[in-house]
Amino acid sequence: TQRIFSGVQPSGNLHLGNYLGAVRRWVKLQDDYPCIFCVVDLHAITVYQDPEALEHATREVAAAYLAAGIDPQQHIVFNQSRVPEHAELAWLFNCIVRLGWLNRMTQFKDKAGKDKEAASAGLYVYPTLMAADILAYRATHVPVGDDQKQHLELTRDIAAKFNHDYADRIAAKGLGVTMQMGEETVEGYFPLTEPLIDGPATRVMSLRDGSKKMSKSDPSDLSRINLTDDADQIAKKIRKAKTDPDALPSEVAGLAGRAEADNLVGIFAALAGRAKADVLAEYGGRQFSEFKPVVADLAVAVLAPISAEMRRYLADPAGIDAILRDGAERARAIASQTIAETKSIMGLLDQ
Ligand code: AQP
Numbered sequence: 251t252q253r254i255f256s257g258v259q260p261s262g263n264l265h266l267g268n269y270l271g272a273v274r275r276w277v278k279l280q281d282d283y284p285c286i287f288c289v290v291d292l293h294a295i296t297v298y299q300d301p302e303a304l305e306h307a308t309r310e311v312a313a314a315y316l317a318a319g320i321d322p323q324q325h326i327v328f329n330q331s332r333v334p335e336h337a338e339l340a341w342l343f344n345c346i347v348r349l350g351w352l353n354r355m356t357q358f359k360d361k362a363g364k365d366k367e368a369a370s371a372g373l374y375v376y377p378t379l380m381a382a383d384i385l386a387y388r389a390t391h392v393p394v395g396d397d398q399k400q401h402l403e404l405t406r407d408i409a410a411k412f413n414h415d416y417a418d419r420i421a422a423k424g425l426g427v428t429m430q431m432g433e434e435t436v437e438g439y440f441p442l443t444e445p446l447i448d449g450p451a452t453r454v455m456s457l458r459d460g461s462k463k464m465s466k467s468d469p470s471d472l473s474r475i476n477l478t479d480d481a482d483q484i485a486k487k488i489r490k491a492k493t494d495p496d497a498l499p500s501e502v503a504g505l506a507g508r509a510e511a512d513n514l515v516g517i518f519a520a521l522a523g524r525a526k527a528d529v530l531a532e533y534g535g536r537q538f539s540e541f542k543p544v545v546a547d548l549a550v551a552v553l554a555p556i557s558a559e560m561r562r563y564l565a566d567p568a569g570i571d572a573i574l575r576d577g578a579e580r581a582r583a584i585a586s587q588t589i590a591e592t593k594s595i596m597g598l599l600d601q
Contacts, residue, residue, distance in 0.1 A: 254279055255389035257288035257330070260307035261299065262466035264314045265474040266549070269556075270451035270520045271395030277319040279393060279446075285325040286387050286581060287315055289574070292330045292337065292379060296372040297361070297467075309570045310560070314477055316573070317559030328577030330383065335585035339382035340375070342592060346408050346415070347378050356400060381405040385440050386585040393446040396453040397463055402445040413438030419595045439595060451520035457491040460509025478557050481550045488514075488546040493538040500534025502527050514538070518545045521552050 256276060258268050276287060289311045294304060308329050315327055330336050352358070355377055362369035372379075380401050384392055385408070392402060413420065416439070420426045426437045436442070456462040456473040464474045472487055479487070492510045499505060505512040505526070515533075518541075519526045533541055563570055593600045 252283055252390045253387055254283045254285040254391050254393065255288070255384045255387050256285075256393050257290040257293075257383060258311050258314075259290050259294040259466075260304060260311045260329075261294040261297070262307060263474075263476040263478055264311060265454075265464055265466060265476050266517065266553075267395065267451070267454035267464035267474070268466075269314075269318070269477060269553075270449070270454055270517070272393060273315060273318045273320075275393045275446070275449065276315075279391075280321060280325055283391065285320075286389065286584075287320055287325065287327050288383060288581075289315075289327075289329040290380075290383065293376060296370055296376050308574075309564060309567055310478075312570050312574055313560045313563035314556070316563055316570075317556045322573045322577060326577045326580050327573060328581050329574050332574065332578035333386075333582045333585055335386050335582065335589045336379065336382050338589055339386050339585075339592065340379040342596065343378045343381050343385075343408050343412075344375055346411050347375075347381075347404070351404055351407060352377065354400075355404070357397065377401045377404045378408070381408045384443055385409060386588050387581070388441055388588060389443055390441050391444050391446050395463075396447055399445055399447060402443065406442045409438065409440035409442055412440055416595050419597070423591075423595060425591055425595060439591070449520060450516050450526055454517060454520075455509060455513040457487055457513075459492065460513050475549060475553070477553060477560065479553070480557075481554060484549050484553065485543075485546040488542050488549065491542065493542075498530060498533050498536050498538070498541060500530050502530060504530070504534075511538075514541065514545055518548060521545075521548045 256272060258264065258272060276285065279285060289308050291304065291308050294307070312327060312329070316322065320327060352374060358374055358376070361373060381404060384405055394402065420439045425439050427439070429436050429438065429441055431442055454464045456464050456468060458470055458473040462468070468474060472490055475484055475487055491514060493514065494508055494511060498511065498515070505515060515526050515529055519529045522529070590600055
């Protein structure tokens with residue numbers, strides 16, 4: 251059986267990158283798969299979060315999921331810390347993952363900055379918790395932005411090592427499932443989860459620097475469009491977005507080496523549901539002074555209904571909490587079975 255899992259950290263305001271790279275794609279996937287969408291609060295605290303801001307951001311991310319069109323009845327929406335099995339499975343996986351694997355993670359290097367000694371141990375083992383988030387539900391597909399590709403590979407490595415190290419126990423207990431991996435048929439307890447990374451906005455870049463991804467934690471608010479920004483803020487940020495002095499090219503190849511131009515065209519294409527080539531066929535030859543207002547108008551048209559819905563949900567925090575609590579109960583029913591089976595495979599006396 252196929253299942254989707256994905257999440258966003260409540261580490262600040264959701265931005266256009268989170269929306270186009272992740273949440274908007276989830277809305278479509280929920281027609282085809284059973285889905286579990288998590289607000290990953292335990293990931294957020296790998297760097298210090300002001301407690302009150304974290305409470306608010308957790309509800310805000312949940313509100314964004316609902317406002318974007320996720321159905322919490324048909325699917326599962328919850329916050330990670332309410333399901334203790336995530337942290338428990340992460341420990342078991344910390345004993346599977348190798349230090350060498352963690353040492354290769356580029357996100358740790360980026361987020362820890364120069365002073366690695368001062369980073370939390372949680373930030374270092376973040377990818378193990380992410381593997382646990384996914385595998386607690388034995389999810390087969392994870393829609394993410396391009397930045398999460400390496401973490402997904404690590405999740406597969408952890409699943410494969412577990413399946414290999416405990417192959418005999420898995421078979422003896424009859425807990426293995428057969429999986430088709432391309433040409434090959436493999437047997438194991440945990441699936442080798444596939445990332446779903448597609449569309450024109452798998453990596454939305456900062457509006458101020460085309461070499462950095464748009465990020466919640468960028469100190470400059472001008473670098474990102476938040477889902478809660480109003481029309482004036484969106485227009486101002488796009489007007490101030492860094493570009494180059496040349497006109498738009500008429501073909502995609504002409505965007506090479508023009509990161510900022512590429513980014514704005516990609517944002518427009520994603521918002522419009524069109525291919526970049528199609529956008530350039532229409533706007534090639536125009537100056538940014540003409541193109542930017544068109545991008546701003548479309549961003550406002552797409553985002554304004556979502557932010558209005560978010561405000562409506564946020565006006566009733568108790569309502570959001572009830573949805574998260576209900577989702578957590580249903581999530582826990584699945585995750586607790588995985589934990590019980592994983593422990594029994596590993597030889598940990600439980601029941
Ligand atoms: N710039 C982006 N373009 C496309 N997709 C993106 N995602 C994040 N940034 C972009 C996708 O959004 C989902 C949730 O990300 P996250 O909150 O779990 O963590 P992150 O990737 O670390 O996001 P941020 O915004 O950069 O947060 P901070 O600043 O706190 O680290 C993921 O699917 C991610 O790929």
